Amino acid sequence: MSVSLVGKICKQTVVWYPKIKSPLSFAQAFHLHVRSPSPVKSFASMTQQIHVSENFFFKQLFDRVSCTYSYLVADTESKEAIIIDPVIDLADRDAKIIDNLGLKLKYSVNTHMHADHITGTGVLKKLLPGSQSVISTASQALADKHVAHGDILEFGNHKMEVRATPGHTNGCVTYVCHEQGIAFTGDTLLIRGCGRTDFQEGNPERLYDSVYNQIFSLPDNFRLFPAHDYNGILDTTVWEEKKFNPRLTKSKEQFVEIMNNLNLAYPAQIDKALPANKVCGLYNLPPEMEEKYKSVLKP
Numbered sequence: 182m183s184v185s186l187v188g189k190i191c192k193q194t195v196v197w198y199p200k201i202k203s204p205l206s207f208a209q210a211f212h213l214h215v216r217s218p219s220p221v222k223s224f225a226s227m228t229q230q231i232h233v234s235e236n237f238f239f240k241q242l243f244d245r246v247s248c249t250y251s252y253l254v255a256d257t258e259s260k261e262a263i264i265i266d267p268v269i270d271l272a273d274r275d276a277k278i279i280d281n282l283g284l285k286l287k288y289s290v291n292t293h294m295h296a297d298h299i300t301g302t303g304v305l306k307k308l309l310p311g312s313q314s315v316i317s318t319a320s321q322a323l324a325d326k327h328v329a330h331g332d333i334l335e336f337g338n339h340k341m342e343v344r345a346t347p348g349h350t351n352g353c354v355t356y357v358c359h360e361q362g363i364a365f366t367g368d369t370l371l372i373r374g375c376g377r378t379d380f381q382e383g384n385p386e387r388l389y390d391s392v393y394n395q396i397f398s399l400p401d402n403f404r405l406f407p408a409h410d411y412n413g414i415l416d417t418t419v420w421e422e423k424k425f426n427p428r429l430t431k432s433k434e435q436f437v438e439i440m441n442n443l444n445l446a447y448p449a450q451i452d453k454a455l456p457a458n459k460v461c462g463l464y465n466l467p468p469e470m471e472e473k474y475k476s477v478l479k480p
């Protein structure tokens with residue numbers, strides 16, 4: 182953006198600032214140009230790391246088959262832990278890690294009712310007795326604990342806020358740890374993408390509003406961790422997605438048009454995943470999962 186000198190008013194140098202189509206004092210223009218978000222300023226805010234608290238533990242886990250990320254967060258003082266979006270096939274891996282680290286699993290939570298894999302939350306509560314499975318009330322799925330917009334999940338001294346972010350499904354939520362500057366966006370916001378809206382209760386307008394109102398409203402340097410990435414990228418930031426997301430940098434109308442024409446193949450496991458996930462991955466399991474976890478799933 183260029184500013185041009187237009188003259189002097191009351192001995193003050195006045196410049197024309199095109200962004201607000203009005204003459205401004207040099208000081209005002211300098212403030213707007215240098216202090217307000219410009220590419221350089223935004224880049225700086227993006228890289229300003231929010232330091233995680235010393236007693237906050239974080240681990241990102243990956244399932245190579247469904248390209249799902251699960252996240253383990255814990256309070257290292259009290260040892261209370263939460264796992265986000267575990268996958269049933271890897272529930273034994275996750276239970277072992279939690280056990281090795283000496284953590285006590287409090288909640289295994291879902292960001293939504295997944296369509297591409299079976300949740301590990303049901304099996305984990307059996308493998309690690311004392312823990313509870315969690316999903317949103319709006320998902321209409323069974324779990325030990327149901328959460329809604331504004332609820333807080335506590336683990337030791339740490340807190341995770343529940344934000345309703347419907348659009349990919351009705352029950353999608355994003356979990357935000359404000360103190361650590363991180364959010365777990367599930368399938369609502371993916372890295373340079375977003376969750377599809379062509380099945381379950383998919384609705385592109387709702388998804389657009391959810392992203393803008395609940396995720397893009399977080400500080401630019403908040404790190405975002407999605408439930409999937411198909412390109413080997415681990416995380417992103419609010420700033421990056423506001424700037425570079427090829428779908429969400431468009432108007433709502435253009436976004437709806439894009440989403441209605443993605444023409445993606447249905448997830449290969451959808452017919453197995455949905456019935457099992459409605460009951461928290463505890464029942465209606467495919468035979469191979471019944472077999473794998475028969476010792477813990479026996480009534």
Ligand SMILES: N[C@@H](CCC(=O)N[C@@H](CSS)C(=O)NCC(=O)O)C(=O)O
Nearest residue numbers: 296297368374375376377447448449450
């Ligand atoms: N090929 C995968 C499914 C890929 C897919 O559809 N991913 C979903 C999230 S899991 S329901 C999605 O929303 N993708 C958005 C996109 O733009 O890719 C499989 O067969 O499981």
